[in-house]
Amino acid sequence: MRLKLKSGVYLTVIPAKQFKTVRVAINLITQLKPETQSKRLLLANILENSAADFPNQAEIARQLATMYGAGFGVTVNRRGNSHSLSFILNCLNDTFSEQSLLDKGMNFLKQIIFHPLADKNEFENENFIREQQNLRQTIVSAADNKQLTAYLALQKAYFTNPIQQEPSFGTLAQLATITASELWQYYQCCLREDQVEIIFLGDITLQRARQLVEKLNFPARVELPISPFYQQNWQPKIRTNNFKQTVTQSKLDLAFFLPVYYNQPEFMSALVFNAIFGGLPLSRLFVNVREKQGLAYYASSSFDSFRGVLTVQTGIDAVNQEKAQALIMQQLIELQQAKISRQELIDAKKMLINDYQSQLDSQSSQLSHALLTNLTGRRLNSADWEESISSVNVEQVAEIAQQAKLQASAYLQGMADK
Numbered sequence: 001m002r003l004k005l006k007s008g009v010y011l012t013v014i015p016a017k018q019f020k021t022v023r024v025a026i027n028l029i030t031q032l033k034p035e036t037q038s039k040r041l042l043l044a045n046i047l048e049n050s051a052a053d054f055p056n057q058a059e060i061a062r063q064l065a066t067m068y069g070a071g072f073g074v075t076v077n078r079r080g081n082s083h084s085l086s087f088i089l090n091c092l093n094d095t096f097s098e099q100s101l102l103d104k105g106m107n108f109l110k111q112i113i114f115h116p117l118a119d120k121n122e123f124e125n126e127n128f129i130r131e132q133q134n135l136r137q138t139i140v141s142a143a144d145n146k147q148l149t150a151y152l153a154l155q156k157a158y159f160t161n162p163i164q165q166e167p168s169f170g171t172l173a174q175l176a177t178i179t180a181s182e183l184w185q186y187y188q189c190c191l192r193e194d195q196v197e198i199i200f201l202g203d204i205t206l207q208r209a210r211q212l213v214e215k216l217n218f219p220a221r222v223e224l225p226i227s228p229f230y231q232q233n234w235q236p237k238i239r240t241n242n243f244k245q246t247v248t249q250s251k252l253d254l255a256f257f258l259p260v261y262y263n264q265p266e267f268m269s270a271l272v273f274n275a276i277f278g279g280l281p282l283s284r285l286f287v288n289v290r291e292k293q294g295l296a297y298y299a300s301s302s303f304d305s306f307r308g309v310l311t312v313q314t315g316i317d318a319v320n321q322e323k324a325q326a327l328i329m330q331q332l333i334e335l336q337q338a339k340i341s342r343q344e345l346i347d348a349k350k351m352l353i354n355d356y357q358s359q360l361d362s363q364s365s366q367l368s369h370a371l372l373t374n375l376t377g378r379r380l381n382s383a384d385w386e387e388s389i390s391s392v393n394v395e396q397v398a399e400i401a402q403q404a405k406l407q408a409s410a411y412l413q414g415m416a417d418k
Contacts (some may be wrong), residue, residue, distance in 0.1 A: 002374060005198075005213065007226035008221035013209045014201040014272055014369055016363075019093075022102060022202030023363040026087040026109060026216070028194035031226050032078065032163050032409055038135075038170025039178060039186055040076050040085050045131045046183075047087070048074035050117040050124070063108060067091050067101050072108075078168045079268045080226040080306030082375060085190065087113060090363070102204075106212045112297060112312050113216070116133060122181035134174065139172055146412060150251035151313060154410035158255040158309060160232055163369070193221050199370050201363050229261055241410040249297060251412040252321055254312040254328065256404040262305040263378035268388040269396040273404075274303040275348040276397065278312060284331040285312065295324040312406055313336060314335050318413050329406070338398035345394060353386050 001013045022358035030036075032139045036158045064070045077084045117124045143150055156165045196218050200209040234257040260270040271279075278301025280287035285299040297315040304311070316324050359365035361383060373379045380388070 003206065003210070004208075006218065006220035008223045009196040009218045010198065011206075011210060011213055012197065012199045012374060013204065014199070014366060014370055015204065016201055016366070017203045017235050018361075019202050019363055020096060021090050021363070022093050022200060022204050023367060023417065024105070024109070024201075025087045025197075025199045025367045025371070026113065027197040027199070028085040028190050029197060029226055029375070030190070031224070032081050032083045034163055035170070035174050036186075037076075037078065037083065037168060038174040039168060039183060039311045040083060040190075041169050042131060042135055042175065042178060042183060043077050043187055043190075044074040044085060046123060046127065047112060047116055047134060048072075049131065050114040050127050051112045052117055053111050053115050055124075055127075067104055067108070070101065070105060070108075072112075076168075079372075079375070080230040082226050084191055085194070088367075095203070101248065102208075103215075105250070106215045108344075110215050116187070118184065122179075122184045125180055128180040128183070132178065135169075135174055136172065139167075139169055142167070142169070146245070146247055146249070146251055147313065147315070149245075150253045150410050150412045151311070153241040153243065153412065154253040154255050154311065154408060155219055157239045157410055158408035159307075161230070164230055164307065165232040172214065192219065195221075195223070195226055197371055197374050199367050199374075201366055201370070206375070206408045209269045224334045226375065228306050228372075231259070232308075234259075234407060237405055239408040241408070242413070243411075244413045244415050248415040249315045250321065250414040251410075252314045252316055252324055253410045254325070254406060255408040256310040256312075256332075257308065257407045258303065258310040258400070258404045260305065260400065260403065261308060262376055263380060266396075266400060267305060268385075269400045270303060270305070271352055272345070272348050272392045273388065273400040274301055274310065275352055275396045276340065276344060277301050277310075277331060277401070280348060280351050281302065282351075284335070285314075285328065288328050288331060289314070289324060290405070293323075293327060295320045295327060299324075309407075321411065321413075325409075328409065332401060332404060335401035336398055336404075338394050340394045340397060345392075345397070349389050349392065352389050356382070356385060356389075368370075 002010055005011050049057050052062055064072055073088050075086050087109055089105050089109055091101045094102055150166055159165045198213055240367050260266045289299040290296045299314045300313045323394055
């Protein structure tokens, strides 16, 4: 059940008696804007590791220990055109302790969110500099991940919007310009203006959750439309991003325009198509490109239903670039022609349903699904989801495959390849 507490502030409660813990997510959500991804990730790191009453990680850990080892974290997530800064608390249900751990947990979250470690109107300088340096090192070390390097090159080639071209962690240039006072002022804007989605999952009633949320007292804010969906038109010209580095294994990544979006009528067919194409261990890309032909060290596909794009990632020897790309395209063409065996379809749907059912045992996954439902207004219960997957047929998979059009490629050629 989702309840509007104030303008722009919402409470969702998902009763679930199978868990011994109650998981709480307090999400601050905004439309993705230029140069904010580095700020929000830096905020997450600072707010996770310090507060006025808990000035370091040791003090936070000590406080969590008094709640019988409650779990806590601050995360960020980009979905299409939206960005969320999320405070997550996981603690024992009140029925398992003599004291109210939920009351104590909400007081803890209140201190973390509304009373960060600060010096007047800026984040405490020593802590700010340390977290800024840590994030800088994380961004620098990302360059050592060549699979990520190739994917980011593909993202830059595919998307026409500069914000979508950016890595989810922002850039070094953006990070270098952030000051402790500027970040403080930005965070105050987040607390006043971001849409607030508070979600409880566990053995808890709406009345109890509402009582706990009153401790936070988020102010009302102007409600602005926040859509997680990003759309761009397909263009006939295929964009490429080719470059060389001194590595042994080359990377060939492809991006296909696929205008199907989360929980739209064709969404389930797109999930089955991706599973057969390259999304599961027994997919076409794995079996035919990697195993049978030996043209790739790894080969898989993923479907971004918030940006309408299907990506293929492979690790290859440079001499196999043309053969590998031709074989990948052949797999797509065969799916477009509905050359799909009955067993292949059954196996893909079975694995998707098993994966979905396993997520029902995860509080984290259920919270994520609940947030997506709130942002999109598109709800499917588990029975409807499984029925929709089960009803997908060969013709529907082929129709999705026919919508996939190659739009961009990125090729990292390993200079050590022979």
